[in-house]
Amino acid sequence: DLERVLALLGHRAARFAPRTVEECTSTNTELVERPPIEDGRIHVLIAERQTAGRGRRGRNWHSWPGAGLTFSTLWRFAPGSAVPAGLSLAAGLALARALEKLDVAGIQLKWPNDVLVHGQKLAGILVELLPMRGRPPAAVIGIGINLRLPAHATVPDQPGGITDLAGQLASPPSREELLARVLAELHDLFEVYASAGFPALRAAWQQRNAFxxxxxxxxxxxxxxxxxxxxxxxxxxxxxxxxxxxxxxxxxxxxxxxx
Ligand code: ATP
Ligand code: BTN
Incomplete structure:
Protein backbone atom coordinates (compact mmCIF):
# COMPACT_ATOMS: atom_id res chain seq x y z
CA ASP A 1 0.00 0.00 0.00
CA LEU A 2 1.92 3.02 -1.30
CA GLU A 3 -0.36 5.58 0.34
CA ARG A 4 0.76 4.23 3.67
CA VAL A 5 4.42 4.45 2.68
CA LEU A 6 4.00 8.06 1.59
CA ALA A 7 2.17 8.94 4.82
CA LEU A 8 5.00 7.41 6.84
CA LEU A 9 7.55 9.37 4.80
CA GLY A 10 6.00 12.62 6.07
CA HIS A 11 7.74 15.74 4.78
CA ARG A 12 10.07 13.65 2.63
CA ALA A 13 7.19 12.11 0.65
CA ALA A 14 7.25 14.77 -2.07
CA ARG A 15 10.82 13.78 -2.97
CA PHE A 16 9.79 10.25 -3.97
CA ALA A 17 7.99 8.71 -6.92
CA PRO A 18 7.22 5.13 -5.85
CA ARG A 19 5.62 2.46 -8.03
CA THR A 20 4.83 -1.19 -7.38
CA VAL A 21 4.63 -4.11 -9.79
CA GLU A 22 3.32 -7.59 -9.12
CA GLU A 23 6.18 -9.23 -10.92
CA CYS A 24 9.31 -8.33 -12.85
CA THR A 25 12.63 -9.98 -13.63
CA SER A 26 14.64 -7.70 -11.37
CA THR A 27 13.80 -4.20 -10.16
CA ASN A 28 17.43 -3.23 -10.86
CA THR A 29 17.27 -4.47 -14.44
CA GLU A 30 13.98 -2.64 -14.94
CA LEU A 31 15.33 0.74 -13.76
CA VAL A 32 18.69 0.37 -15.51
CA GLU A 33 17.13 -0.57 -18.84
CA ARG A 34 14.11 1.72 -18.69
CA PRO A 35 14.98 4.64 -16.42
CA PRO A 36 12.00 6.93 -15.83
CA ILE A 37 12.18 10.45 -17.22
CA GLU A 38 13.96 12.82 -14.89
CA ASP A 39 11.52 14.93 -12.89
CA GLY A 40 13.58 15.83 -9.85
CA ARG A 41 12.11 13.02 -7.79
CA ILE A 42 13.69 9.79 -6.58
CA HIS A 43 12.06 6.94 -8.46
CA VAL A 44 11.39 3.77 -6.52
CA LEU A 45 10.27 0.45 -7.98
CA ILE A 46 8.94 -2.21 -5.62
CA ALA A 47 8.24 -5.74 -6.86
CA GLU A 48 6.02 -8.25 -5.12
CA ARG A 49 7.96 -10.94 -6.96
CA GLN A 50 11.20 -10.98 -8.94
CA THR A 51 11.69 -13.82 -11.36
CA ALA A 52 15.43 -13.13 -11.73
CA GLY A 53 16.56 -11.16 -8.67
CA ARG A 54 20.29 -10.54 -8.91
CA GLY A 55 23.30 -10.15 -6.67
CA ARG A 56 26.75 -9.42 -7.99
CA ARG A 57 28.53 -11.64 -10.53
CA GLY A 58 25.29 -12.93 -11.95
CA ARG A 59 24.39 -14.59 -8.70
CA ASN A 60 20.83 -14.94 -7.50
CA TRP A 61 18.92 -13.00 -4.92
CA HIS A 62 16.37 -15.55 -3.74
CA SER A 63 12.97 -14.36 -2.71
CA TRP A 64 10.29 -16.64 -1.42
CA PRO A 65 6.69 -15.44 -1.88
CA GLY A 66 5.82 -12.81 0.72
CA ALA A 67 9.13 -13.36 2.51
CA GLY A 68 10.74 -10.01 2.01
CA LEU A 69 11.01 -6.58 0.52
CA THR A 70 12.67 -6.13 -2.86
CA PHE A 71 12.97 -2.72 -4.44
CA SER A 72 15.28 -0.40 -6.35
CA THR A 73 15.76 3.35 -6.33
CA LEU A 74 17.21 5.58 -9.03
CA TRP A 75 19.53 8.37 -7.88
CA ARG A 76 20.59 11.14 -10.20
CA PHE A 77 23.55 13.29 -9.37
CA ALA A 78 24.04 16.97 -10.17
CA PRO A 79 25.66 17.91 -13.48
CA GLY A 80 29.43 17.98 -13.10
CA SER A 81 29.45 15.40 -10.29
CA ALA A 82 32.24 12.85 -10.39
CA VAL A 83 31.35 9.20 -10.81
CA PRO A 84 30.14 8.32 -7.33
CA ALA A 85 32.67 6.45 -5.13
CA GLY A 86 31.66 4.38 -2.15
CA LEU A 87 28.01 4.54 -3.12
CA SER A 88 27.29 0.94 -2.29
CA LEU A 89 28.82 1.45 1.15
CA ALA A 90 26.78 4.62 1.69
CA ALA A 91 23.61 2.71 0.83
CA GLY A 92 24.61 -0.06 3.24
CA LEU A 93 25.07 2.47 5.98
CA ALA A 94 21.62 3.93 5.34
CA LEU A 95 20.11 0.47 5.50
CA ALA A 96 22.00 -0.30 8.71
CA ARG A 97 20.74 2.90 10.31
CA ALA A 98 17.15 2.21 9.32
CA LEU A 99 17.38 -1.28 10.82
CA GLU A 100 19.02 0.02 13.98
CA LYS A 101 16.17 2.49 14.43
CA LEU A 102 13.82 -0.49 14.26
CA ASP A 103 15.83 -1.88 17.19
CA VAL A 104 17.62 -4.64 15.30
CA ALA A 105 20.71 -5.35 17.42
CA GLY A 106 24.11 -6.44 16.13
CA ILE A 107 23.92 -5.02 12.61
CA GLN A 108 27.19 -5.25 10.73
CA LEU A 109 28.23 -4.32 7.22
CA LYS A 110 30.16 -6.70 5.05
CA TRP A 111 32.16 -4.94 2.37
CA PRO A 112 31.01 -3.99 -0.15
CA ASN A 113 27.32 -4.67 -0.01
CA ASP A 114 25.83 -6.98 2.59
CA VAL A 115 24.02 -6.37 5.86
CA LEU A 116 24.68 -9.06 8.46
CA VAL A 117 23.28 -9.70 11.91
CA HIS A 118 25.57 -11.81 14.07
CA GLY A 119 27.24 -13.08 10.91
CA GLN A 120 24.02 -14.04 9.17
CA LYS A 121 22.94 -12.24 6.01
CA LEU A 122 19.77 -10.19 6.48
CA ALA A 123 19.90 -7.94 3.42
CA GLY A 124 21.84 -7.29 0.25
CA ILE A 125 22.47 -4.26 -1.92
CA LEU A 126 23.24 -4.10 -5.61
CA VAL A 127 24.43 -0.76 -7.00
CA GLU A 128 24.67 -0.28 -10.76
CA LEU A 129 25.72 2.86 -12.59
CA LEU A 130 23.68 3.88 -15.59
CA PRO A 131 25.59 4.40 -18.83
CA MET A 132 26.53 8.10 -18.78
CA ARG A 133 26.08 8.97 -22.47
CA GLY A 134 27.18 12.55 -21.76
CA ARG A 135 24.73 12.95 -18.91
CA PRO A 136 25.47 13.40 -15.20
CA PRO A 137 26.01 10.19 -13.24
CA ALA A 138 23.00 8.19 -12.16
CA ALA A 139 22.86 4.98 -10.18
CA VAL A 140 20.34 2.31 -9.37
CA ILE A 141 20.45 1.08 -5.80
CA GLY A 142 18.63 -2.22 -5.35
CA ILE A 143 17.85 -3.58 -1.92
CA GLY A 144 16.55 -6.97 -0.80
CA ILE A 145 15.62 -7.48 2.86
CA ASN A 146 14.42 -10.72 4.41
CA LEU A 147 11.33 -10.07 6.49
CA ARG A 148 9.91 -13.49 7.19
CA LEU A 149 11.64 -16.44 5.53
CA PRO A 150 9.95 -19.81 5.20
CA ALA A 151 11.19 -22.39 7.68
CA HIS A 152 14.46 -24.00 6.55
CA ALA A 153 15.08 -21.46 3.78
CA THR A 154 18.71 -21.57 2.71
CA VAL A 155 20.89 -20.08 -0.01
CA PRO A 156 24.25 -21.23 -1.37
CA ASP A 157 27.54 -19.48 -0.54
CA GLN A 158 26.66 -17.87 2.78
CA PRO A 159 29.05 -19.38 5.31
CA GLY A 160 27.20 -17.76 8.23
CA GLY A 161 23.72 -18.56 6.91
CA ILE A 162 20.82 -16.15 6.47
CA THR A 163 18.35 -14.48 8.77
CA ASP A 164 15.18 -12.38 8.67
CA LEU A 165 13.62 -9.57 10.67
CA ALA A 166 11.02 -11.88 12.16
CA GLY A 167 13.90 -13.81 13.71
CA GLN A 168 15.52 -10.66 15.08
CA LEU A 169 12.56 -8.71 16.45
CA ALA A 170 9.64 -9.63 18.66
CA SER A 171 7.37 -7.48 16.49
CA PRO A 172 8.83 -7.01 13.02
CA PRO A 173 7.72 -3.96 11.02
CA SER A 174 5.20 -4.07 8.21
CA ARG A 175 6.62 -3.90 4.68
CA GLU A 176 5.33 -0.34 4.45
CA GLU A 177 7.08 0.77 7.60
CA LEU A 178 10.29 -0.97 6.62
CA LEU A 179 10.28 0.63 3.18
CA ALA A 180 9.46 4.10 4.51
CA ARG A 181 12.26 3.91 7.06
CA VAL A 182 14.84 2.73 4.56
CA LEU A 183 13.84 5.40 2.03
CA ALA A 184 13.99 8.10 4.72
CA GLU A 185 17.52 7.05 5.74
CA LEU A 186 18.68 6.78 2.13
CA HIS A 187 17.29 10.25 1.49
CA ASP A 188 19.00 11.82 4.51
CA LEU A 189 22.28 10.05 3.99
CA PHE A 190 22.40 10.97 0.33
CA GLU A 191 22.17 14.64 1.19
CA VAL A 192 25.42 14.16 3.11
CA TYR A 193 26.88 11.94 0.37
CA ALA A 194 26.00 14.40 -2.41
CA SER A 195 27.64 17.34 -0.65
CA ALA A 196 30.59 15.75 1.17
CA GLY A 197 31.02 12.33 -0.47
CA PHE A 198 31.93 9.03 1.14
CA PRO A 199 34.70 10.51 3.36
CA ALA A 200 31.94 12.03 5.52
CA LEU A 201 30.44 8.57 6.06
CA ARG A 202 33.58 6.51 6.31
CA ALA A 203 33.89 6.45 10.11
CA ALA A 204 30.25 5.45 10.54
CA TRP A 205 30.73 2.64 8.02
CA GLN A 206 33.89 1.41 9.74
CA GLN A 207 32.15 1.27 13.11
CA ARG A 208 29.93 -1.41 11.63
CA ASN A 209 32.59 -3.25 9.61
CA ALA A 210 31.88 -6.95 10.10
CA PHE A 211 35.49 -7.90 9.33
P1 ATP B 1 30.37 -12.50 -1.49
O1 ATP B 1 29.81 -13.23 -0.32
O2 ATP B 1 31.06 -13.39 -2.45
O3 ATP B 1 31.16 -11.27 -1.14
P2 ATP B 1 27.88 -11.35 -1.77
O4 ATP B 1 27.44 -11.99 -0.52
O5 ATP B 1 27.99 -9.89 -1.83
O6 ATP B 1 29.20 -11.98 -2.27
P3 ATP B 1 26.27 -11.34 -4.13
O7 ATP B 1 26.73 -12.12 -5.28
O8 ATP B 1 26.33 -9.88 -4.23
O9 ATP B 1 26.97 -11.92 -2.86
O10 ATP B 1 24.77 -11.72 -3.73
C1 ATP B 1 24.20 -12.96 -3.99
C2 ATP B 1 24.39 -13.91 -2.84
O11 ATP B 1 23.51 -13.55 -1.76
C3 ATP B 1 23.94 -15.32 -3.20
O12 ATP B 1 24.99 -16.05 -3.78
C4 ATP B 1 23.50 -15.92 -1.87
O13 ATP B 1 24.59 -16.46 -1.18
C5 ATP B 1 23.04 -14.70 -1.09
N1 ATP B 1 21.56 -14.60 -1.04
C6 ATP B 1 20.68 -14.78 -2.04
N2 ATP B 1 19.42 -14.59 -1.63
C7 ATP B 1 19.50 -14.27 -0.32
C8 ATP B 1 18.52 -13.96 0.67
N3 ATP B 1 17.22 -13.90 0.41
N4 ATP B 1 18.98 -13.71 1.91
C9 ATP B 1 20.30 -13.74 2.21
N5 ATP B 1 21.25 -14.01 1.32
C10 ATP B 1 20.86 -14.28 0.06
C1 BTN C 1 23.65 -8.99 -2.60
O1 BTN C 1 23.14 -9.83 -1.88
O2 BTN C 1 24.83 -8.78 -2.53
C2 BTN C 1 22.82 -8.14 -3.50
C3 BTN C 1 21.37 -8.50 -3.51
C4 BTN C 1 20.49 -7.40 -4.02
C5 BTN C 1 19.07 -7.82 -4.16
C6 BTN C 1 18.16 -6.71 -4.57
S1 BTN C 1 16.47 -7.21 -4.55
C7 BTN C 1 15.99 -5.76 -5.39
C8 BTN C 1 17.06 -5.50 -6.43
N1 BTN C 1 16.77 -6.24 -7.65
C9 BTN C 1 17.71 -7.15 -7.89
O3 BTN C 1 17.68 -7.92 -8.85
N2 BTN C 1 18.65 -7.13 -6.94
C10 BTN C 1 18.39 -6.12 -5.95
Whole structure:
Protein backbone atom coordinates (compact mmCIF):
# COMPACT_ATOMS: atom_id res chain seq x y z
CA ASP A 1 0.00 0.00 0.00
CA LEU A 2 1.92 3.02 -1.30
CA GLU A 3 -0.36 5.58 0.34
CA ARG A 4 0.76 4.23 3.67
CA VAL A 5 4.42 4.45 2.68
CA LEU A 6 4.00 8.06 1.59
CA ALA A 7 2.17 8.94 4.82
CA LEU A 8 5.00 7.41 6.84
CA LEU A 9 7.55 9.37 4.80
CA GLY A 10 6.00 12.62 6.07
CA HIS A 11 7.74 15.74 4.78
CA ARG A 12 10.07 13.65 2.63
CA ALA A 13 7.19 12.11 0.65
CA ALA A 14 7.25 14.77 -2.07
CA ARG A 15 10.82 13.78 -2.97
CA PHE A 16 9.79 10.25 -3.97
CA ALA A 17 7.99 8.71 -6.92
CA PRO A 18 7.22 5.13 -5.85
CA ARG A 19 5.62 2.46 -8.03
CA THR A 20 4.83 -1.19 -7.38
CA VAL A 21 4.63 -4.11 -9.79
CA GLU A 22 3.32 -7.59 -9.12
CA GLU A 23 6.18 -9.23 -10.92
CA CYS A 24 9.31 -8.33 -12.85
CA THR A 25 12.63 -9.98 -13.63
CA SER A 26 14.64 -7.70 -11.37
CA THR A 27 13.80 -4.20 -10.16
CA ASN A 28 17.43 -3.23 -10.86
CA THR A 29 17.27 -4.47 -14.44
CA GLU A 30 13.98 -2.64 -14.94
CA LEU A 31 15.33 0.74 -13.76
CA VAL A 32 18.69 0.37 -15.51
CA GLU A 33 17.13 -0.57 -18.84
CA ARG A 34 14.11 1.72 -18.69
CA PRO A 35 14.98 4.64 -16.42
CA PRO A 36 12.00 6.93 -15.83
CA ILE A 37 12.18 10.45 -17.22
CA GLU A 38 13.96 12.82 -14.89
CA ASP A 39 11.52 14.93 -12.89
CA GLY A 40 13.58 15.83 -9.85
CA ARG A 41 12.11 13.02 -7.79
CA ILE A 42 13.69 9.79 -6.58
CA HIS A 43 12.06 6.94 -8.46
CA VAL A 44 11.39 3.77 -6.52
CA LEU A 45 10.27 0.45 -7.98
CA ILE A 46 8.94 -2.21 -5.62
CA ALA A 47 8.24 -5.74 -6.86
CA GLU A 48 6.02 -8.25 -5.12
CA ARG A 49 7.96 -10.94 -6.96
CA GLN A 50 11.20 -10.98 -8.94
CA THR A 51 11.69 -13.82 -11.36
CA ALA A 52 15.43 -13.13 -11.73
CA GLY A 53 16.56 -11.16 -8.67
CA ARG A 54 20.29 -10.54 -8.91
CA GLY A 55 23.30 -10.15 -6.67
CA ARG A 56 26.75 -9.42 -7.99
CA ARG A 57 28.53 -11.64 -10.53
CA GLY A 58 25.29 -12.93 -11.95
CA ARG A 59 24.39 -14.59 -8.70
CA ASN A 60 20.83 -14.94 -7.50
CA TRP A 61 18.92 -13.00 -4.92
CA HIS A 62 16.37 -15.55 -3.74
CA SER A 63 12.97 -14.36 -2.71
CA TRP A 64 10.29 -16.64 -1.42
CA PRO A 65 6.69 -15.44 -1.88
CA GLY A 66 5.82 -12.81 0.72
CA ALA A 67 9.13 -13.36 2.51
CA GLY A 68 10.74 -10.01 2.01
CA LEU A 69 11.01 -6.58 0.52
CA THR A 70 12.67 -6.13 -2.86
CA PHE A 71 12.97 -2.72 -4.44
CA SER A 72 15.28 -0.40 -6.35
CA THR A 73 15.76 3.35 -6.33
CA LEU A 74 17.21 5.58 -9.03
CA TRP A 75 19.53 8.37 -7.88
CA ARG A 76 20.59 11.14 -10.20
CA PHE A 77 23.55 13.29 -9.37
CA ALA A 78 24.04 16.97 -10.17
CA PRO A 79 25.66 17.91 -13.48
CA GLY A 80 29.43 17.98 -13.10
CA SER A 81 29.45 15.40 -10.29
CA ALA A 82 32.24 12.85 -10.39
CA VAL A 83 31.35 9.20 -10.81
CA PRO A 84 30.14 8.32 -7.33
CA ALA A 85 32.67 6.45 -5.13
CA GLY A 86 31.66 4.38 -2.15
CA LEU A 87 28.01 4.54 -3.12
CA SER A 88 27.29 0.94 -2.29
CA LEU A 89 28.82 1.45 1.15
CA ALA A 90 26.78 4.62 1.69
CA ALA A 91 23.61 2.71 0.83
CA GLY A 92 24.61 -0.06 3.24
CA LEU A 93 25.07 2.47 5.98
CA ALA A 94 21.62 3.93 5.34
CA LEU A 95 20.11 0.47 5.50
CA ALA A 96 22.00 -0.30 8.71
CA ARG A 97 20.74 2.90 10.31
CA ALA A 98 17.15 2.21 9.32
CA LEU A 99 17.38 -1.28 10.82
CA GLU A 100 19.02 0.02 13.98
CA LYS A 101 16.17 2.49 14.43
CA LEU A 102 13.82 -0.49 14.26
CA ASP A 103 15.83 -1.88 17.19
CA VAL A 104 17.62 -4.64 15.30
CA ALA A 105 20.71 -5.35 17.42
CA GLY A 106 24.11 -6.44 16.13
CA ILE A 107 23.92 -5.02 12.61
CA GLN A 108 27.19 -5.25 10.73
CA LEU A 109 28.23 -4.32 7.22
CA LYS A 110 30.16 -6.70 5.05
CA TRP A 111 32.16 -4.94 2.37
CA PRO A 112 31.01 -3.99 -0.15
CA ASN A 113 27.32 -4.67 -0.01
CA ASP A 114 25.83 -6.98 2.59
CA VAL A 115 24.02 -6.37 5.86
CA LEU A 116 24.68 -9.06 8.46
CA VAL A 117 23.28 -9.70 11.91
CA HIS A 118 25.57 -11.81 14.07
CA GLY A 119 27.24 -13.08 10.91
CA GLN A 120 24.02 -14.04 9.17
CA LYS A 121 22.94 -12.24 6.01
CA LEU A 122 19.77 -10.19 6.48
CA ALA A 123 19.90 -7.94 3.42
CA GLY A 124 21.84 -7.29 0.25
CA ILE A 125 22.47 -4.26 -1.92
CA LEU A 126 23.24 -4.10 -5.61
CA VAL A 127 24.43 -0.76 -7.00
CA GLU A 128 24.67 -0.28 -10.76
CA LEU A 129 25.72 2.86 -12.59
CA LEU A 130 23.68 3.88 -15.59
CA PRO A 131 25.59 4.40 -18.83
CA MET A 132 26.53 8.10 -18.78
CA ARG A 133 26.08 8.97 -22.47
CA GLY A 134 27.18 12.55 -21.76
CA ARG A 135 24.73 12.95 -18.91
CA PRO A 136 25.47 13.40 -15.20
CA PRO A 137 26.01 10.19 -13.24
CA ALA A 138 23.00 8.19 -12.16
CA ALA A 139 22.86 4.98 -10.18
CA VAL A 140 20.34 2.31 -9.37
CA ILE A 141 20.45 1.08 -5.80
CA GLY A 142 18.63 -2.22 -5.35
CA ILE A 143 17.85 -3.58 -1.92
CA GLY A 144 16.55 -6.97 -0.80
CA ILE A 145 15.62 -7.48 2.86
CA ASN A 146 14.42 -10.72 4.41
CA LEU A 147 11.33 -10.07 6.49
CA ARG A 148 9.91 -13.49 7.19
CA LEU A 149 11.64 -16.44 5.53
CA PRO A 150 9.95 -19.81 5.20
CA ALA A 151 11.19 -22.39 7.68
CA HIS A 152 14.46 -24.00 6.55
CA ALA A 153 15.08 -21.46 3.78
CA THR A 154 18.71 -21.57 2.71
CA VAL A 155 20.89 -20.08 -0.01
CA PRO A 156 24.25 -21.23 -1.37
CA ASP A 157 27.54 -19.48 -0.54
CA GLN A 158 26.66 -17.87 2.78
CA PRO A 159 29.05 -19.38 5.31
CA GLY A 160 27.20 -17.76 8.23
CA GLY A 161 23.72 -18.56 6.91
CA ILE A 162 20.82 -16.15 6.47
CA THR A 163 18.35 -14.48 8.77
CA ASP A 164 15.18 -12.38 8.67
CA LEU A 165 13.62 -9.57 10.67
CA ALA A 166 11.02 -11.88 12.16
CA GLY A 167 13.90 -13.81 13.71
CA GLN A 168 15.52 -10.66 15.08
CA LEU A 169 12.56 -8.71 16.45
CA ALA A 170 9.64 -9.63 18.66
CA SER A 171 7.37 -7.48 16.49
CA PRO A 172 8.83 -7.01 13.02
CA PRO A 173 7.72 -3.96 11.02
CA SER A 174 5.20 -4.07 8.21
CA ARG A 175 6.62 -3.90 4.68
CA GLU A 176 5.33 -0.34 4.45
CA GLU A 177 7.08 0.77 7.60
CA LEU A 178 10.29 -0.97 6.62
CA LEU A 179 10.28 0.63 3.18
CA ALA A 180 9.46 4.10 4.51
CA ARG A 181 12.26 3.91 7.06
CA VAL A 182 14.84 2.73 4.56
CA LEU A 183 13.84 5.40 2.03
CA ALA A 184 13.99 8.10 4.72
CA GLU A 185 17.52 7.05 5.74
CA LEU A 186 18.68 6.78 2.13
CA HIS A 187 17.29 10.25 1.49
CA ASP A 188 19.00 11.82 4.51
CA LEU A 189 22.28 10.05 3.99
CA PHE A 190 22.40 10.97 0.33
CA GLU A 191 22.17 14.64 1.19
CA VAL A 192 25.42 14.16 3.11
CA TYR A 193 26.88 11.94 0.37
CA ALA A 194 26.00 14.40 -2.41
CA SER A 195 27.64 17.34 -0.65
CA ALA A 196 30.59 15.75 1.17
CA GLY A 197 31.02 12.33 -0.47
CA PHE A 198 31.93 9.03 1.14
CA PRO A 199 34.70 10.51 3.36
CA ALA A 200 31.94 12.03 5.52
CA LEU A 201 30.44 8.57 6.06
CA ARG A 202 33.58 6.51 6.31
CA ALA A 203 33.89 6.45 10.11
CA ALA A 204 30.25 5.45 10.54
CA TRP A 205 30.73 2.64 8.02
CA GLN A 206 33.89 1.41 9.74
CA GLN A 207 32.15 1.27 13.11
CA ARG A 208 29.93 -1.41 11.63
CA ASN A 209 32.59 -3.25 9.61
CA ALA A 210 31.88 -6.95 10.10
CA PHE A 211 35.49 -7.90 9.33
CA UNK A 212 37.37 -5.19 11.25
CA UNK A 213 40.77 -6.49 12.35
CA UNK A 214 39.96 -10.02 11.21
CA UNK A 215 42.08 -12.19 8.91
CA UNK A 216 40.44 -12.21 5.47
CA UNK A 217 40.87 -13.77 2.08
CA UNK A 218 39.89 -11.95 -1.09
CA UNK A 219 39.40 -13.83 -4.31
CA UNK A 220 38.05 -13.32 -7.81
CA UNK A 221 38.91 -11.33 -10.95
CA UNK A 222 42.53 -12.40 -10.89
CA UNK A 223 42.93 -11.18 -7.30
CA UNK A 224 43.91 -13.56 -4.54
CA UNK A 225 45.00 -11.88 -1.33
CA UNK A 226 45.11 -12.62 2.34
CA UNK A 227 45.67 -10.28 5.23
CA UNK A 228 44.01 -8.39 8.01
CA UNK A 229 41.05 -6.19 7.20
CA UNK A 230 41.90 -2.73 8.49
CA UNK A 231 38.97 -0.80 7.07
CA UNK A 232 38.07 1.20 3.98
CA UNK A 233 39.56 4.32 2.42
CA UNK A 234 37.91 7.55 1.24
CA UNK A 235 36.87 5.89 -2.04
CA UNK A 236 35.27 2.97 -0.25
CA UNK A 237 38.08 0.60 -1.28
CA UNK A 238 38.82 -2.18 1.18
CA UNK A 239 42.18 -1.97 2.97
CA UNK A 240 43.93 -5.22 3.73
CA UNK A 241 47.28 -5.41 5.48
CA UNK A 242 49.27 -8.37 4.25
CA UNK A 243 52.89 -9.42 4.15
CA UNK A 244 53.70 -6.90 1.40
CA UNK A 245 52.04 -3.94 3.06
CA UNK A 246 48.55 -2.52 2.70
CA UNK A 247 46.56 -3.42 -0.39
CA UNK A 248 43.56 -1.50 -1.71
CA UNK A 249 40.80 -3.68 -3.07
CA UNK A 250 38.46 -1.71 -5.29
CA UNK A 251 34.84 -2.55 -4.92
CA UNK A 252 34.41 -4.94 -7.75
CA UNK A 253 33.79 -8.47 -8.58
CA UNK A 254 35.68 -9.98 -5.70
CA UNK A 255 34.57 -12.04 -2.78
CA UNK A 256 35.55 -11.45 0.82
CA UNK A 257 35.71 -14.20 3.42
CA UNK A 258 37.07 -14.66 6.90
CA UNK A 259 40.27 -16.66 6.50
P1 ATP B 1 30.37 -12.50 -1.49
O1 ATP B 1 29.81 -13.23 -0.32
O2 ATP B 1 31.06 -13.39 -2.45
O3 ATP B 1 31.16 -11.27 -1.14
P2 ATP B 1 27.88 -11.35 -1.77
O4 ATP B 1 27.44 -11.99 -0.52
O5 ATP B 1 27.99 -9.89 -1.83
O6 ATP B 1 29.20 -11.98 -2.27
P3 ATP B 1 26.27 -11.34 -4.13
O7 ATP B 1 26.73 -12.12 -5.28
O8 ATP B 1 26.33 -9.88 -4.23
O9 ATP B 1 26.97 -11.92 -2.86
O10 ATP B 1 24.77 -11.72 -3.73
C1 ATP B 1 24.20 -12.96 -3.99
C2 ATP B 1 24.39 -13.91 -2.84
O11 ATP B 1 23.51 -13.55 -1.76
C3 ATP B 1 23.94 -15.32 -3.20
O12 ATP B 1 24.99 -16.05 -3.78
C4 ATP B 1 23.50 -15.92 -1.87
O13 ATP B 1 24.59 -16.46 -1.18
C5 ATP B 1 23.04 -14.70 -1.09
N1 ATP B 1 21.56 -14.60 -1.04
C6 ATP B 1 20.68 -14.78 -2.04
N2 ATP B 1 19.42 -14.59 -1.63
C7 ATP B 1 19.50 -14.27 -0.32
C8 ATP B 1 18.52 -13.96 0.67
N3 ATP B 1 17.22 -13.90 0.41
N4 ATP B 1 18.98 -13.71 1.91
C9 ATP B 1 20.30 -13.74 2.21
N5 ATP B 1 21.25 -14.01 1.32
C10 ATP B 1 20.86 -14.28 0.06
C1 BTN C 1 23.65 -8.99 -2.60
O1 BTN C 1 23.14 -9.83 -1.88
O2 BTN C 1 24.83 -8.78 -2.53
C2 BTN C 1 22.82 -8.14 -3.50
C3 BTN C 1 21.37 -8.50 -3.51
C4 BTN C 1 20.49 -7.40 -4.02
C5 BTN C 1 19.07 -7.82 -4.16
C6 BTN C 1 18.16 -6.71 -4.57
S1 BTN C 1 16.47 -7.21 -4.55
C7 BTN C 1 15.99 -5.76 -5.39
C8 BTN C 1 17.06 -5.50 -6.43
N1 BTN C 1 16.77 -6.24 -7.65
C9 BTN C 1 17.71 -7.15 -7.89
O3 BTN C 1 17.68 -7.92 -8.85
N2 BTN C 1 18.65 -7.13 -6.94
C10 BTN C 1 18.39 -6.12 -5.95
Missing amino acids: ADLPVRISGEGVETRGTCIGVDDDGALLVRGEDGVQRILSGEVSLRVD
